[in-house]
Amino acid sequence: MNSVLNPEAPEFYPHLTSVTQGGYVSVNKSIKSVNAMPFGHAYDLFKTFTDFNILTCHLSENVVLQSNQIVATEVPAVKLKLKDLEYNTEKIIDVNDSIIDRININIDSETGVNEPSNNFIKGILTKPNISAWNAAPVIAKIQVGSATFIGAKNIPRPQLNFKDPIDNSENLWVPKISDKPNNIKPLALNILYNDEGEAVGYEHPYKVELDLYNPPAQFIEPDAQPFPFPAPLEETTLTYVDTEEKLDALVAHLHTVNELAIDLEHHSYRTYQGITCLIQVTTIEGGDFIIDALAIREHVHKLNLAFTNPKKIKVFHGAENDVIWLQRDFGVYLVGMFDTHQAALVLKLSGLSLKHLLMKYCHVNADKKYQLADWRMRPLPAELIEYARMDTHYLLYIWRQMKAELLKEGEPHLLLSVFENSRQICGATYNKEVVNDSSHMSLFVRSKKSFTSQQMTALKMLYKWRDTQARLLDESTTYLLPNHMLLALAETLPREVQGVNAICCPMPPFVKQNLLTIHRMILSCREMPNQPQLYQMPSSIRNMVNAAAIQPMNTYNVHDLAHYVDVSEENAINLDRAAELLEDCNTSEPEIEAFLPQTTMISYGTIISDLNADAKLFIPPYDRYRKYRSLAQMEEIKEFKDKEAKITAISKGNELIKAEVLAKLQQAKTQVENEGQNVSETKEMVDVGEVDDALKKTQQRKRKISTVKVENKKSADIVTENKKKELLNTNPQHNLKTFAYKNVDYKKFYNNTNKEHNQKQHKMKFKKYKK
Known part of the structure; x- marks a missing residue:
């Protein structure tokens, strides 16, 4: 020191x-x-x-x-x-x-941060005098593998200076367009409704113009002369547009050209909906233009004069997001676009990225290490400016080369199919993200976890609360509370605040400020009754996963199929290429019958159960366990619901319980009557000489003899009488004199036996214990 x-x-x-x-x-x-x-x-x-x-x-x-x-x-x-x-x-x-x-x-x-307040007291309004250490953002670069992260501290929030306020509410998004240049139909904002009558959005303002669009002849015919290779970046003019006057000059220049390459740079980490920070435009005559969309946000709508002109071609690469961002932030639309990504799909190129196209057609190795940079920082570093220029500098040359390749096939419809796919991308409209009661399920399905009712309630509550706070603060949900921390909190449900600190490490600033609120929500979820149900993936998705797990793993394709067109609701199905796609996708089948697909086994005539009870199909142990677990859960859920319904019915005095009790009583009464009837229908069979006395004094003697059960009382009496007569007639030797049982003194046997027994009992009762 x-x-x-x-x-x-x-x-x-x-x-x-x-x-x-x-x-x-x-x-x-x-x-x-x-x-x-x-x-x-x-x-x-x-x-x-x-x-x-x-x-x-x-x-x-x-x-x-x-x-x-x-x-x-x-x-x-x-x-x-x-x-x-x-x-x-x-x-x-x-x-x-x-x-x-x-x-x-x-x-x-x-x-000098506190000087404005002092000057305000004195009646003087001045701007705060910020010291030099806080005048510009502090730029930091972090190298992670081949990617470079460029960040900066002290970046002022650009949305605070926007003249149009940011609306993060769940209200319907209204297009920002106020005038409609190059129109066939005048501007009219029509609301679209679903089948339930709910408003879901607005119709595309240029829908009619897009439906009637046909590319000009000069763009679908072969070039008369080869397109010149663009000059290097160092020899190309760069214009940075950050004022309204410069933007007007750019619009005037775009009016004189027919081809322009466009790209956007977007930021979504420190805002809820996202912010378009830069717009890059390149023309053959004017060079490269970089529009500071944060500085002149309210004037960017003037680009509609050129962007909606069907006589001009706008070249993009992967314009699905760019089209949406232009509508959301500036009210700018596109009519007449060529997407080089769609062209790469039709040409079946091995690589679809812009980096691959630059290497293939221009032999330029573009450095994409700054794609995750923070584009809000001002002034922009030289590395980011060069990176932004590379996205559009060679794009016009690439589109001309791809156009020649599409026409070289001798099938002009391939080029027209690219224009058609690009036209459909232009017809997309922006809508706000709506969070409902099932929005958290997408995050849960991707996590591949199994949650109880308490955990699922915590996930749902934290997800909606995070979204509400992100809308109020105009921050992204991942910045406030990352998804992996949200899932960990819902899965663990920590009892103490220290548990929340341990899960959220390193702790985001928002979590640190709302630590007690998060802990209270988790505790409230822990106090809820835990139902015997494991929340898993939806049944449709789970069946697809199970089917994929059952399929044999030795099916493979040698070639990369990434260049084929993805089939979805947004993309039209190309039937011309469908047959070729199916011919190329040849897969090998297993030779062992146990590993054959389920459909193949069924075609052979063998029906296989879902749990593989007959062991006809090989299922891994874990998959079999999951199937049995699902059945056990269904039984447990059914039992739980039955108990819950009975408890609810008792508390509400439901008539179903009363009916069930009456049915039980009636069943018991019927059973008692049947037992009494069976006892009355039994009779005693005795010797022939004792039949009369046996029928009269059966209950008095309390003596058991072999009984015979008959169907009813009447039939039993008839059978006994008939037998008695038959025996007396056929067997005379049995006709003996009946013994007089009434004259016998039974008391002497009873008194002698009982007297000895009672004496023994009295002796045992009063016997003294000898030590």
Whole structure:
């Protein structure tokens, strides 16, 4: 340390030296000593020694006294207490906050941030005098592999200076177009409705012009002369358009040309809907133009004079997003466009990117390492300006070369198909993103996780709350709370605030400001009843995934099929190329029957169950487990719903429960009657000589004899009578005299046997216990 740190105040030099040099050494020694102190179980062991306790008490008193002396200079009212760690921690935090606030206020006072308020009190309105260190953004470059991230600090939010306010509400987006040059039908904004009668957007203002558009003959005929190769960037004129006067001059220049290449640079990380920052335009006669869309945002709509002129061709590469951004920010539309990306698809090139086209047609190795740069920074670094120029500088030459290749095939309809696909891209319209109750499902499906009802509720709540805050602050949702942190919070559901800190590391500024709010929402979700249901992917998507998992993995294609046209609702199906596509996509089939696809096995006559019960088809163990788990979940959900319905019905006095109870009672009553009828229908069979007395005194004797069950009481009586007569007639030897049971004295047998038994019981009852 030397006096250079404070050259204008030499009287403070001794104190500065003691603070910087001696203070640093003292703090360093203190930290090392503290780290050498025992902790955990070792500390508990040392606490058993009296000398150690005396030493720690003295150290604690010294620390508290010294801390009070330091704290008193900032907040005299604060006094730390001995052996009160919680109280001391809170007071030290308050003192630190006070010191940091005082430092920030002093810095603002020195840099002139607070001067406007003072001047306002004096009646003088002046602009704030920001110091040199905060005048320009601080640019930082980070190299990650082949990509370079360029960022900057202290970038003012450009949307604060826009004259048209940013509308992030969920209201229907209204087109910004106010006049319609090059029109066939006058400007009319017609609202479109869905089948339910809800307004879903506005009709494209240039719909009629796009429907009637046909490319001029000069653009679909072969070139009479070869197109000259463009000059290098160093030899090409560059015009930076950042004022209305320069924009008017550019519009006048575009009126004199028939071909222009266009590209946009967009920023979406620090805004909700996104901001178009640059518009690059290149012409053969005028060179390269870079329009500062942030500086002259309210005047960019003048480009409609050239962009909607059907006699001029506008060359883009991958214009799906560019068309939407021009409509959203400036109300600019396109009529008459040629997309080189669509041309690369038709030509079946091995690469579809602009970098590949530049190498193929221009032999220029474009550096795409700045594609993730922050285009809001002003002034733009030289690297970003050169990068922006490369997107359009060679694009007109590329379109001429691709046009020649499309016509070389001898089929002009290929070139017309590119113009048709480009026309459909121009017909797209911008609509705001609408967040509903199922918007979080797209994020959940991509995560491939299984959530309970509590976790799904937390994900839904955090997702909607994050979206609402992003609309209010005009920030992107990923900047406020990244998706991976949102999923982790919903999956973990931490009980303590420290759990939220551990998940959101490094913690975004927005999460730090709303830490308690996020924690309360998570706790409210934990208190909800957890239903026995695992939220998974939708059934349609899950079936597709399962089908893909069952398909054999040895089907492959040698060639890259990325150059074929993607079939979607937005892109028209090219039937001419469909047969060729199917012929090229030849796949190999497995030879083992167990690995054949399910459809093939069915065609052989074997029906395979979904769970592979017959083991006719090979299914990996995990896939089989998932199928059985789904069945178990369905049964569990059904049982849970039945119980829930019964509980609800009882609480509301539902008649279904009453009907069920009455049905149970009627069933029990019927069962009792049937049992009584069965008992009455049973009769006892006795010897022939005892039939009469047995029929009369069966209940008195309580004697069990072999019984025969018959269908009813009447039939049993008839059978017994007939048998008795038959036996008496056929067997005379059985005709004996009946025994007179009435004269027998049964009491003597009963009294003798019971008397002995009772005597034994009395003896056992009153027997004394002998020690």
